[in-house]
Amino acid sequence: MPTPPKPPFEIPESEEQIDDPLTREALLWLAHLHSGQERPEDRAAFDQWQDSSPEHRRAAGEARKIWRQIGTSLVPPPKPKTPKLPVVILLAIALSMMAFALGLFGPPRSYLADYRSATGEVRQVVLRDGSTVDLDTGTSFDVSDGGRTITLYTGQVFVNVKQGQGRPFQVIAGNVHARALGTAYAVRRDEDAATVIVTESSVQVTDTMRADGTPVRVDAGWLVRGTPTEGVGIPQRADVTGLTAWRQGGLVFKDRPLEQVVAEVERYRRGRILILEEAVRKLPVTGTVNLAQTGEFLASLEIVLPVSVTQLPGLVVIRRDASRHP
Numbered sequence: 212m213p214t215p216p217k218p219p220f221e222i223p224e225s226e227e228q229i230d231d232p233l234t235r236e237a238l239l240w241l242a243h244l245h246s247g248q249e250r251p252e253d254r255a256a257f258d259q260w261q262d263s264s265p266e267h268r269r270a271a272g273e274a275r276k277i278w279r280q281i282g283t284s285l286v287p288p289p290k291p292k293t294p295k296l297p298v299v300i301l302l303a304i305a306l307s308m309m310a311f312a313l314g315l316f317g318p319p320r321s322y323l324a325d326y327r328s329a330t331g332e333v334r335q336v337v338l339r340d341g342s343t344v345d346l347d348t349g350t351s352f353d354v355s356d357g358g359r360t361i362t363l364y365t366g367q368v369f370v371n372v373k374q375g376q377g378r379p380f381q382v383i384a385g386n387v388h389a390r391a392l393g394t395a396y397a398v399r400r401d402e403d404a405a406t407v408i409v410t411e412s413s414v415q416v417t418d419t420m421r422a423d424g425t426p427v428r429v430d431a432g433w434l435v436r437g438t439p440t441e442g443v444g445i446p447q448r449a450d451v452t453g454l455t456a457w458r459q460g461g462l463v464f465k466d467r468p469l470e471q472v473v474a475e476v477e478r479y480r481r482g483r484i485l486i487l488e489e490a491v492r493k494l495p496v497t498g499t500v501n502l503a504q505t506g507e508f509l510a511s512l513e514i515v516l517p518v519s520v521t522q523l524p525g526l527v528v529i530r531r532d533a534s535r536h537p
Contacts, residue, residue, distance in 0.1 A: 237274030341373035367399035
């Protein structure tokens with residue numbers, strides 16, 4: 212004969228009508244079946260119990276009458292449920308937090324930088340000292356030392372330095388420190404690498420990873436690159452007009468491999484641009500790009516190169532056009 216489980220609350224002993232042992236046992240069954248902890252097999256066990264004899268059926272009927280009178284006062288009110296986010300949402304939040312912490316969306320310090328520009332945005336700001344800074348697409352930096360020091364996290368800046376402030380002006384990009392000796396220069400950061408492009412006067416570039424800290428002087432019309440592993444290199448002549456054309460809303464390319472052109476255009480667009488064949492990646496490109504019309508530029512590649520261009524939402528695919536020959 213099955214016996215009732217103990218319910219999570221007490222049945223009062225003083226009730227006269229519960230003195231009958233079978234009625235009390237039936238009431239224990241009903242208490243368990245209304246406890247919120249019952250299982251499907253428990254109801255089957257109770258049915259077996261009350262059908263075992265006429266006395267058990269009588270006791271079950273008496274217990275039901277009593278339960279209708281006192282049952283609601285015995286069962287504790289349900290605890291309010293705390294809303295739970297679906298596991299998928301919690302997992303997405305956790306992965307996003309991990310991605311930001313690992314810097315998969317850029318350096319973590321860039322998220323709260325003093326100045327930022329969005330993808331495809333080019334704008335200018337004026338610092339406290341009067342110097343002007345042009346921000347290229349996806350740029351972020353902090354300003355300190357009364358507006359005389361820029362710490363660049365992502366993107367590219369072009370600074371036109373305000374003279375006569377009594378303190379040097381410098382841009383810090385990782386291990387590369389570019390101190391102005393004149394008026395205008397650009398600093399671009401590509402992950403850990405930094406490039407300094409001088410358009411006026413000179414800039415003194417220091418590699419903080421080097422023990423001797425010997426600076427490199429870069430004059431107008433020249434550039435220098437630096438990385439943590441290779442340090443600051445030797446200055447090279449540069450097409451400064453082409454390299455700073457983004458300030459006027461354009462890009463200029465001369466005999467550049469298509470893969471380099473695509474990588475540069477991609478910085479100003481949302482989504483990805485994929486080149487499927489290796490031979491297509493090396494095709495030379497000469498021309499200009501209007502940053503407000505990057506889609507039109509990509510479509511025009513079909514005219515000047517033996518490629519087909521498929522533009523989808525968030526994705527552009529460039530492949531060799533089999534009907535034409537490179």
